[in-house]
Amino acid sequence: MPDPITISIEPYQEGTATASSLAGDLIGLPAVRERISGPRPAVADFRLLEKDAGADAPFRAVVHDPDAYRSVEVTGRLGDLAGAAVRSVRFQPLPGREEFDRAVEAVRAHAEFGPQLAADGALAYRPMPPLADVTHADGTVDRVVTVGLRTPGSDVKHRIVGVRTKDGTVIPAPEGVSAPSALDCVTIPPADNCPDPSGGPRAVRVRVRRGTTELWNLVVNRPRTSSGVNGSGAELRFVDYKGERVLYQAHAPILNVRYTNDRCGPFRDWANEEVCFDATGSDPVGPGYRLCTSAPRTILDTHSDQGNFRGVAFFHDGSALRIVSELAAGWYRYVTEWRLADDGTILPRFGFSAVTNPCTCLAHTHHVYWRLDLDVGGSTANRVDEFNDATGWTPVRLETQRTRNPASHRQWRVVAPATGRGYVLVPGANDGTADAYGVADLWVLRYRGTETDDGRPSDTRAHIGDFVNGESVDGQDLVVWYGAHFFHDEAGPPPPSHVVGPDLRPVVV
Ligand SMILES: [Cu+2]
Structure with missing residues (x-):
């Protein structure tokens, strides 16, 4: 008998500045007050632009005035708030x-x-x-x-x-929405009626131990507190396996959907609105994070928009820790999941569903883009190799965007040259291949703190390619983006699964 698995969850306190700790100072800046004068200004977005940022880290914030419906962007350094630059920007917060x-x-x-x-x-x-x-x-x-x-x-x-x-x-007929429709797609009515208690930590530290051996140690943000202008699902940070760093950050900041012949949309979705699913267990640190005694069940299992919980559910299924949440964007429902296996394997997963609507019985393709900031072996100096049958493994020297090629068994690996340890990224069988709208399947980029999402592009397409500008990625701190594309056509044969995602398997080269 192997030793039993134990899982511990405790609140995680950010070691650096946060939106709430700085809100008063940012809103009080004279250049902000000049443009934002309403009674209810709020910091709508805040991010530090440097990894392991210190007391003088660069930051970017958005301050929003809901009454005048105006916003400003504030950029500067934490150590010199008075010197921050302020400019007006267009910002439309989602309706609460x-x-x-x-x-x-x-x-x-x-x-x-x-x-x-x-x-x-x-x-x-x-x-x-x-x-x-x-x-x-x-x-x-x-x-x-x-x-x-x-x-x-x-x-x-x-x-x-x-x-x-x-x-x-x-x-009655606002511009930019679909015309009235005779279609009535999906028989699941929207419910979203589970409790939403306030309080609870923004993030938690999670540890998985077998006996006295620590397997996984990481920080998890619920979708509501995930980073990115549109959120990024259940978000992982500082992921260590057996005491060694694997990922600095892992999340899904870009999510969109396009209909064949544009009969609806296209839509850029968001990944920070949590909805109800079934999770049975205890909440060791308050609302929003549940340690389950049985497998959580989402809309993909129950075909219902109801549930008893919103937030992130943790469940060890005998071989892996499952980290599960369910999201809404309009009538779409998304399952965001990570599986961290006892053997070190990491499975990012995304599932696709919907409630009653006028569109999804038309053929469409969902696209999800994960951002994987790998720091294998604790070192920020990593390398990416690409495998093809004809050529074997080839190091990627410069920033690039690539497409899948199942015929040549194309796959990628991220390696720490100092130790030879790394992760192979094997595309999922169900992950599709990018069309012109999907753009590409994999990007290798130099780490930049300003490139954690593609901002607010004027169209809905992913703009990760804007970050590809010829920088060296050989032995650098690098980031891999991976896209999966799920073709959804209720008139066609049912797909083998409504879930996509690659496998990240540990290797030594
Ligand atoms: Cu769909």
Whole structure:
């Protein structure tokens, strides 16, 4: 009998500056107050731009004024806040539950749509896209929250309306949303009705031990506190296996979907809105992090949007620690999961589902892009090799973006030259190959603290390629991005699985 596995979870305290510790100082900067004068300014985004940042790290923050609907970006160094640069930027925070519920109330009070919503089987739901803001000739912008209406009794089964946040005016056909549709896709109604208690730590330190041997030691952020302008799912940091660093950070900052012939969308999704799934166990550090006594069950298992928990669920299944959460973006539902096996193998996973909507019965492709900041063996000097049948392993010298080639068994490995230890990245059988919209399957980049996501591109496509500019990656601190592409067509044969992701297997070369 091997020794039993024990899992410990404790709150993790950031060692460096955070948005909440700096909020007052940032909002109080004269250059910020000049542009942001409303009564409720808030730091909407904050990040340090350097690994293992010290007291004078460079940072970037966004301060948002929800009343004037204006935002500024603040960039500078922690040691010299007064010297920070401030400039106006466009920023549209996602509608929270309260704002969305207010929009639904406005629709219920509307002369035409109110009665429709009272009918049997009718419902109001969060659609895509979440906002349909209107820009006026004078440059001011009205925030418009979209509301999806399902009216099963009529020819029009779904329509998306807008509600102007400042006065509750209903806009029957806002620009930029799909036309009213006779399609009624997916029979799962949106629920999202599990408790959402406040409190609980932003992040936790998790340890997996076999007997007295520590296998895994890492920090986990729930999706709600994950990094990136659109969040990045369940996020891992400082991942050590048997006392040696493997990953500095691992997350999925880019998520989008494109429909064949653009019959809906395309949409850039977000990965920080948690929804309900089933997780049975205890919450050792408060809400949001649950240690399970049985396997968590998501919408992919239950075909239901209901559940008893939101946040991150941990479960050891006998050979691996599973780290599971479920996300919503409009009508989409995503399962974000990491499996950390006792033997050192790492399996990033993403699963795709949806609740009632007018789009997903049309053929579409989901794209998810993981950012894997590998620091194998604790060293930041790593190397990437690419394998092909004809040529064997070839070192990658310069930043590059690559596509899969199953015929030549193409795969990649990240190696610490000092020790020969590394990880092979084997593409998943279900991971597809990039089309023009998917861009590519793998990127090798020099580590840059400013390149943790692709920002706010004006289109929905992934813009990781903007970071490929010929820098050396041989023996450098490097980052691998990996894309998976899931073709979803309910009219075609059912896919073998609704889950994608590569395998990262430890090797010694
Ligand atoms: Cu789909």
